[in-house]
Amino acid sequence: MSIVVQKFGGTSVGSIERIQAVAEIIAHTYAQGKQCVAVVSAMGKSTDHLVGMAKEICPHPSPREMDMLLTTGEQVSIALLSMALHQKGLKARSLTGWQAGIETNHVHGRAMVNDVKTETIMNALEQGEVVVVAGFQGISPDKEITTLGRGGSDTTAVVLASALKADYCEIYTDVTGVYTADPRVIPLAQKMDEISYEEMLELAHLGAGVLHPRSVEAALQNKVQLMVRSSFVDEPGTWVKEENAMETSHNVRGIAHDLQVARIKVLGLPNHENTLTKLFGLLAEAHINVDIIVQSEHDHERVDVAFSVNEEEGLEARQVLEAAQAELGFAKILYEAGLAKVSAVGVGMMTRPGVAAKMFATLSEAGIRVKMVSTSEIKISCVVERELALEGARRLHTAFGLDQVEVKV
């Protein structure tokens, strides 16, 4: 028998009707002779409701208690989905994160999965049961309930698919696949049939929003084939898989944007070998993810470092560094919020001449100033003013020939 993991996000289980529709999708897969593991998120707005109550009590609730609170959201979903499956005549069993064997480290609010103990799930599958697992949550070595943070349910689905040696993992969401750009802001964006892990990873990191980068990383590491598809519309989605299984085009394949960017400039750091190690070590200890890093050497004595972070973590990053000013020995910190990042992504595109030049020219023609640049084998990212970012993304989508030309029927 072959195992399929199917993940359903918050909007896919946002109401009783939606949960019943999800049960129908699972029943259809089960009827094809698959062993089914469903991973579900909390129902639509329920997380917001829980967060709202917490904030009423406490401006900065303890991360441990937030995990205790928020994990109830998925627990409600798994129970209701199991009932909906029973109602369709299927055997089904819900499992919380700890029951499903999702073992994490102890970092509340953004725990990492250390291991997956599959015994309980395998036993249930062997008894012909559909297993419904609470996404986003796990258990720490000292039996504390943890959450995986952003994109947690996708990550749960991928690590389960890997541990269970599933044939593939379907990520059901409110869009029909991975697009050449965000179709909500770039109407001419086209759905891709397939995309490599690496490209998806860049698109995910760059704010395409369909999949969280952690889940794509986990899929890449474990060679889990993903299918991103809609739980609302029954049509094929986008396969996310190994590059060597694909026809590569060496072109720009997608344009991504991320509207939550802040930049921190640290001026006048001592020019020592371990300066950057210390600085980014402190940020890592505070679990702050740094994105683009630019260093410029002033003279032999002093360097400036600029880096971008998610705007939500921006002020915390600044505080961490300011508190360590004596230790780091810098002169001054500048903080700028209200920024965004626009990126072009495609395997092999950087070996094609002129891609970077075309990108800068396109933004420049639109009067958009580039504040930071970062390049890799498969992408170019530019940090720009937030209010100009979407216009920039639209122009790049057109410039790189991604706009759909045929009218859809």
Place this chain on the structure above:
Amino acid sequence: MSIVVQKFGGTSVGSIERIQAVAEIIAHTYAQGKQCVAVVSAMGKSTDHLVGMAKEICPHPSPREMDMLLTTGEQVSIALLSMALHQKGLKARSLTGWQAGIETNHVHGRAMVNDVKTETIMNALEQGEVVVVAGFQGISPDKEITTLGRGGSDTTAVVLASALKADYCEIYTDVTGVYTADPRVIPLAQKMDEISYEEMLELAHLGAGVLHPRSVEAALQNKVQLMVRSSFVDEPGTWVKEENAMETSHNVRGIAHDLQVARIKVLGLPNHENTLTKLFGLLAEAHINVDIIVQSEHDHERVDVAFSVNEEEGLEARQVLEAAQAELGFAKILYEAGLAKVSAVGVGMMTRPGVAAKMFATLSEAGIRVKMVSTSEIKISCVVERELALEGARRLHTAFGLDQVEVKV
């Protein structure tokens, strides 16, 4: 250091403001140098909301999945109460049923507590933390989430108080103590300063509703002193304790009523020694609690048996017996819902002459027909038509001299 267990029901934690008020009560106790363990129920109407969603999906949801669903209610409460305690500057730690070591059997929806592993709670108390435990829930030997059914949170509080060797256990509720009758329907009912376990047990069984009988049984067995008091009004409540620590009056001490009674008559059973064993054995296997049992012998061959159950379990009880008609060999079943039970309770009262006579006379004068009677050392119960039950209770309260005479100021 001495440990106090404080239990707060659904109305006591029914809103953010109420949760903050509960945190204040706990902080006050903590400030008196106590080690505090709070046991909380789900917030007010949240259980109803969850049940409503389940019923939308499934008319008869699986008990396992109902437990999975409903236990989220207390988990929300413990997280929010812990946050409210943090906000008051206390160290606090929430624990789900399984984290708190509440080990039960495997009967979903009405599990019995087998054991309490206190290590986690004791460690937290030793670190000066207030421990906030989810009531009503536990974990079965095969690591399934279970619920204790009706009165579950009270039971959690009492078994914890016993296992932790607490000084006493406070049951905070929306009434100020135990009354001589339900003050909502009998305005002249008076609050008692103290009551014996046995009397409380009868009152609880008889539907006084302040404490569930299971929790009083557990308190009696383990000699846990209970204080029933209000979380809304700061005044002394009612101590529930051993009779030998009390001045006993040998009078009727309270009138109870239970408005959810159904009667089942099983007619024409074979008059064998094991007939009753088989009949009530089947009901016990179905986890149906039988209350009053009356047997009458027809002749040497046939007996009739009548018994009362909670009306919610009435139809199920009838189905269980009907399915076993061939095995039991009875002629016919009669089912009557819409009944109620009115009872007079007091340690030693049955040794006083005339109590039963006065009870029957009082009901009879009011035109109330007694359909079943049951007596014990400390109570007389009469099953009557539901619509006459409250009038009967009021008349008994007056007849036994329980009405308050002084006007409260």
